[in-house]
Amino acid sequence: MSLRARRAKATIRDVAAYAGVGIATVSRALNDDPDIAAATRARVLEACEALAFRRSSLARSLKVGATDNVGVAIMSRHAPVILNPFYAEVIGGIEGVLEDAGKHLLLSSLKRRDDLLDLASEGRVDGLLVVGCDVVPEVLTRLRDVELPVVLIDNAFEGIPSVVVDHVGAGSQAARHLLDGGGTRFAFVAENLENPNFRARLEGFRRALAGAGIELTPEAIAAGGDSWDGGYAAMSRVLAAIHPPPDAVFAANDPAALSAAKALNEHGLRVPDQVALVGVDDIHLAAHHAPPLTTVRFDKRGLGATGARHLLDRLAGRQVPALTTIATELVERGTSRSDRGTR
């Protein structure tokens, strides 16, 4: 009788037999149903223990219609996606709130767009967090029509709750800071100009300058390619095109800024004395660069966390805002000096 614990995984029936009760009763014991006598529950639990029984989450999910896991999909041409420190932070935020809610997180870095739709409709997850601005409208339309709760992160689309960063605001903060610092000749460098976030930053930058009566000419805008030294190439191009050289440079992100700094140095221009430089992202390296990089920071973990919270709210049937914006904040460091105005 005590050697019942055989090889094959115990099922709820085995437990029922062992405890001398019906399977419904076992289920009740497992689910903290109030309609069960304390003694019976104890006996059942004991039987579970004795048989090393673990209920199949598969069968349960099938019956109950929910899996308790949510998908986190990141669409990216560049695999693997976790290595992108930006996404890593976002996922970190997501992970935190999901873990606390007892949800499991199914991570998927989609290469093909069909994978995303598959994930959405296979029933593997209860909800979906779609991260990144590379997801095209066509996919989003299909996503909207699927019954699965979806929340977009760092991307916005009509009809799907979205959490975005105020990239435009980041651009204008940078512009204002550079203006305050006494900049007069402005430039914008980036790895590429296709990324919607970069475009938004540029747009904010341009608009704020326009507000001060300054126009950003096409030669003052350059993209240098998605490699590690894209910012270098972009900066070099600007330096070749404009004379005298700019004294206020805004880079679409920190890597571009750091790499642009190198180009400036090699060109004999000293940062921040002759050129002020500001980036976006506040990556770890930024603070440890020499000189430390002035940058526009935003709460990446908060971005992921609020997205996750909104999804949980939707799963619970609560309403969530259609669009949430994460604020940005300029952190002044060594590559710009606001007291430079009087020279």
Place this chain on the structure above:
Amino acid sequence: MSLRARRAKATIRDVAAYAGVGIATVSRALNDDPDIAAATRARVLEACEALAFRRSSLARSLKVGATDNVGVAIMSRHAPVILNPFYAEVIGGIEGVLEDAGKHLLLSSLKRRDDLLDLASEGRVDGLLVVGCDVVPEVLTRLRDVELPVVLIDNAFEGIPSVVVDHVGAGSQAARHLLDGGGTRFAFVAENLENPNFRARLEGFRRALAGAGIELTPEAIAAGGDSWDGGYAAMSRVLAAIHPPPDAVFAANDPAALSAAKALNEHGLRVPDQVALVGVDDIHLAAHHAPPLTTVRFDKRGLGATGARHLLDRLAGRQVPALTTIATELVERGTSRSDRGTR
């Protein structure tokens, strides 16, 4: 007749009815069964399209006994785990091979150890990758007795296939390099001395020195705490204890090394002229530090990738080696100079 596509999610029965076939036939069409006429298959597929049918992976998994997703569990006291760049790299490697194999990856950063056992026996995953050296033997024993295929990464345990880094080798490589550079007074700094990996590095370091007839005294070994400046504190302690100060320092990892460099600077000791310094990990910052940090590198992504590959092999019923070791490699940069021997 064409307005069949109603709200409720279509099931395989609906498709069968729509296509005028039996449900078994639909299943066959979906699973590329050879025993089905081409015309029938086409009709079924068309019906699927028309009804926007997507089969439930839940039901399928339940019947078939496999879910096509594997768990990646990282046990860590410090949440969230993806933010640790080391783990991020490892996960990146895992992600790559899993994605290629068509598996989904269920990410779990366990706080409680029971969560790990739950994950292992709930049937949610087909296999488990357990990452990190913080998992205690007691849990591993239980894990071994579970029917689920498990592979350990950066950790080893009798009876579970494991993939580890040759931390001992890393320590001795560092020692040899420092000896070659002419070091005579050695020290070891770390954030803590509990981490098994750090201990292994120290052990390798100590052994290689012993091989050269040099003994590492207790005062030359210090841990400064797990904070950002643990290395700083450790280094300061050593400097206070030893006179004349060491001329060759090995840090258990790069953050500690960087932070130790700061302590050395503040103490008026110039790196590498007066003290040679080497770390482990080759984090991104290392190469961009001034001066660039000499460090011991190993293939973190490969670590994850081989672990994942071994798990896939196990899932396919193939045998895998009980223990695989990832080699390390010293990369010489600015904080050490091998030509320093003659001074």
Place this chain on the structure above:
DNA sequence: CGTCGCGCTGGAAACGTTTCCGGTCTCGGC
């Protein structure tokens, strides 16, 4: 012309749960 084999198909039984619905038992009130 009967029968065999073969290509294709459909029905029904699983897989391991939850949950509805009804049943038994006990107990207090009359």
Place this chain on the structure above:
DNA sequence: GCCGAGACCGGAAACGTTTCCAGCGCGACG
């Protein structure tokens, strides 16, 4: 002593697949 009401429990029907097994039609072979 009977009755109704709870409290507790068990059987069985789902959930949406896969797969076994039997059946059908039909050409070929004897």
